[in-house]
Amino acid sequence: MSTESVYAEFTAWIKQVHLLGTVGELLGWDEQVNLPPGAAEQRAAQQAALAGATHAAASDPRLGAWLKVLEAEATLTADQRAVVRQARRDYDRATKLPAEFVQAKAAQGSRGYHAWARAKAANDFAGYAPVLAQNLEFAQREARYLxxxxxxxxxxxxxxxxxxxxxxxxxxxxxxxxxxxxxxxxxxxxxxxxxxxxxxxxxxxxxxxxxxxxxxxxxxxYARGRIDVSLHPFCTGTGSDVRLTTRFKEDEPLDSLFSSIHEAGxxxxxxxxxxxxxxxxxxxxxxxxxxxxxxxxxxxxxxxxxxxxxxxxxxxxxxxxxxxxxxxxxxxxxxxxxxxxxxxxxxxxxxxxxxxxxxxxxxxxxxxxxxxxxxxxxxxxxxxxxxxxxxxxxxxxxxxxxxxxxxxxxxxxxxxxxxxxxxxxxxxxxxxxxxxxxxxxxxxxxxxxxxxxxxxxxxxxxxxxxxxxxxxxxxxxxxxxxxxxxxxxxxxxxxxxx
Ligand SMILES: [Zn+2]
Incomplete structure (x- = not known):
């Protein structure tokens, strides 16, 4: 197979992986803007299913093989080398972390959020400190795996x-x-x-x-984007579908204006x-x-x-x-x-x-x-x-x-x-x-x-x-x-x- 056709197959694949990621972003946007209160569990299941499919595509062994071929290829342009370099980062992150570690870290993240919310409400740092120490340890382990x-x-x-x-x-x-x-x-x-x-x-x-x-x-x-309301302003999406959010307070009009301008940036x-x-x-x-x-x-x-x-x-x-x-x-x-x-x-x-x-x-x-x-x-x-x-x-x-x-x-x-x-x-x-x-x-x-x-x-x-x-x-x-x-x-x- 010529380098050109390897490169074409490889880029088509990473674009697919990215598309799956953008679907996840859209689900996340919808969760913060539109989701009925009773749908949180179903949405979590949808996100988990999509994350599984995305991870499978991102860690596909064919991607590893294409990367090896392209990294050894001296004729790539500077742009192509930049694309390969970035794909290598993503591929290593998708394949070098043990599955048990990824799962344990996700569970820890969710535990950490709730522990933080409780500790903040009760002004109880001591109750949060063990979870934070574990987060630090997870971060350090992740770095070492990579x-x-x-x-x-x-x-x-x-x-x-x-x-x-x-x-x-x-x-x-x-x-x-x-x-x-x-x-x-x-x-x-x-x-x-x-x-x-x-x-x-x-x-x-x-x-x-x-x-x-x-x-x-x-x-x-606005032909390629929109603005809606959420608790915290954010921006998600890319290309021809970019979603902004803001919030409104009648006595703080500059808050919504400037957070909207920030997100529009x-x-x-x-x-x-x-x-x-x-x-x-x-x-x-x-x-x-x-x-x-x-x-x-x-x-x-x-x-x-x-x-x-x-x-x-x-x-x-x-x-x-x-x-x-x-x-x-x-x-x-x-x-x-x-x-x-x-x-x-x-x-x-x-x-x-x-x-x-x-x-x-x-x-x-x-x-x-x-x-x-x-x-x-x-x-x-x-x-x-x-x-x-x-x-x-x-x-x-x-x-x-x-x-x-x-x-x-x-x-x-x-x-x-x-x-x-x-x-x-x-x-x-x-x-x-x-x-x-x-x-x-x-x-x-x-x-x-x-x-x-x-x-x-x-x-x-x-x-x-x-x-x-x-x-x-x-x-x-x-x-x-x-x-x-x-x-x-x-x-x-x-x-x-x-
Ligand atoms: Zn920002």
Whole structure:
């Protein structure tokens, strides 16, 4: 068989595996948006059946044989080599973990979630600690099965961000921490404060229409996607079927608007992946840091800018004349860009959010190196919180127990959020250098240049490059926190008069 026909059969197969995965995503979306309360067990059975079929396809020995042939083939193009490399990662993950381990880990994940939910409600970290210690052990075993012995935390990071390591993140975060802590202190000490409750009583229907207008204007294609309501906003799906969700609160219209813009940023990335290559490395995203850079860029650099609001403010006032009558333009802009240190990560603004991530990364590193015992986590959390945010949680519910991630063993995920913020700022300044009048485009409701640039340099690249290489290629520089610090200082320094 010629290399070409092996490659064709191989890519057809991995695209099938990916299609099965997208069906699972759709079931997951439906579960969070539409599922009747009595159908939870049936849905779990459907998901388990599909997961079995997907795993069988992903671990098929033919795939292993094709990979061996293609890996030995010197004539592959760079693109084909990228596809083979990614398929090898997936194949090893599907075949190197013993079935008993996968099952035990799934059961542990579900146990962990319930143990966490109970512990959080009762403020009982001690009751959760044994489960968390087991999660840590499962994560370390998984890394060793896949050949990452001695670098277990790097494995956890690589799962979400191929090519990224704890050492690289530690260097970037140390620099960011040095510059960000004083900025947050200065903003907290500023006398400029948004007026609490300035925006109240925004009917849901009006909010829905406004956020749809805004996200469509940014470039989310509603012919290839939709938006619905769920408890926590998310984005799922890819290519020509991308699903966004949001939630509505009448007295917090900016919450639904900005979470929708954030998810639409993820969605526009997925809509921009090359359709012909969906399921191979050329048609999937480059990792969670790059994904998060896309959602953050639209949410923060673009949608919190003066330029964008020159266009949107009149539209908001026309849609909600009574609710906005007593709110000045400056008050509105300050509400959009409110910064205030909080104990809770998910409530944090775009400045302090990064400190929440640094805190979690530093603790995860110490957990994996053995330098911190699970039992000592609450105390370590309080110390870091004081040092980074200047706030000490009064109890563990608003401290170490606040996040769901560790309950099912999702270590190494948090750093992606902050790496995404760094990359977003770096992409933003590159775009501005190429087109200094970007905010004037925004004021006219024109976001096409920016989306076109991202499509060409980020979206259509798929997973050819990891986050660090993509950053070099697009911006001509190594990934660095200095752009994020510059952006936050420029925007918030002026606003908070510091
Ligand atoms: Zn996101």
């Amino acid at each position: 050949g990452w012995g001695g670098r277990e935390y790097d494995y956890m990071i690589d799962r979400h961000d191929p090519g990224m390591t704890a050492a690289v993140i530690a260097r970037l975060f140390a620099e960011l921490r040095r510059d960000l802590v004083p900025l947050v202190r200065a903003i907290a000490a500023s006398r400029v404060r948004p007026r609490p409750g300035a925006l109240r009583g925004f009917p849901v229907e009006g909010q829905r229409a406004f956020l749809r207008e805004v996200t469509a204007q940014l470039g989310f294609d 993820h969605g526009m990335y997925e809509q921009g992946l090359p359709a012909a290559h969906l399921g191979t490395a050329l048609g999937i995203h480059a990792g969670m840091a790059v994904h998060e850079s896309q959602s953050r860029l639209w949410e923060n650099q673009v949608a919190r800018s003066r330029g964008a609001w020159r266009g949107w403010e009149p539209r908001l006032r026309a849609a909600f004349p009574a609710q906005t009558a007593g709110v000045s333009s400056d008050e509105l802009y300050l509400a959009i860009n409110e910064v205030s240190p909080t104990l809770i990560r998910v409530d944090a603004d775009e400045v302090t959010y990064n400190l929440h991530i640094i805190l979690r990364f530093e603790l995860e590193q110490r957990l994996f190196s053995g330098g911190l015992a699970v039992a000592d986590l609450p105390g370590a959390w309080r110390e870091s919180s004081q040092a980074l945010l200047g706030l000490v949680p009064p109890d563990d519910r608003v401290g170490v127990l606040q996040d769901v991630h560790w309950s099912d063993g999702s270590f190494g995920y948090f750093p992606s959020y902050c790496l995404g913020n760094m990359l977003a700022a770096q992409l933003w300044y590159r775009a501005l250098a190429l087109r200094p009048a970007l905010e004037e485009d925004f004021a006219r409701g024109d976001f096409t240049w920016l989306l076109g640039w991202l499509r060409e340099h980020v979206h259509t690249q798929g997973r050819r490059h990891d986050a660090l290489e993509l950053c070099r290629q697009v911006t001509g520089e190594e990934l660095s926190p200095k752009h994020l610090v510059r952006y936050l200082t420029e925007r918030y320094g002026k606003l908070y008069r510091i």
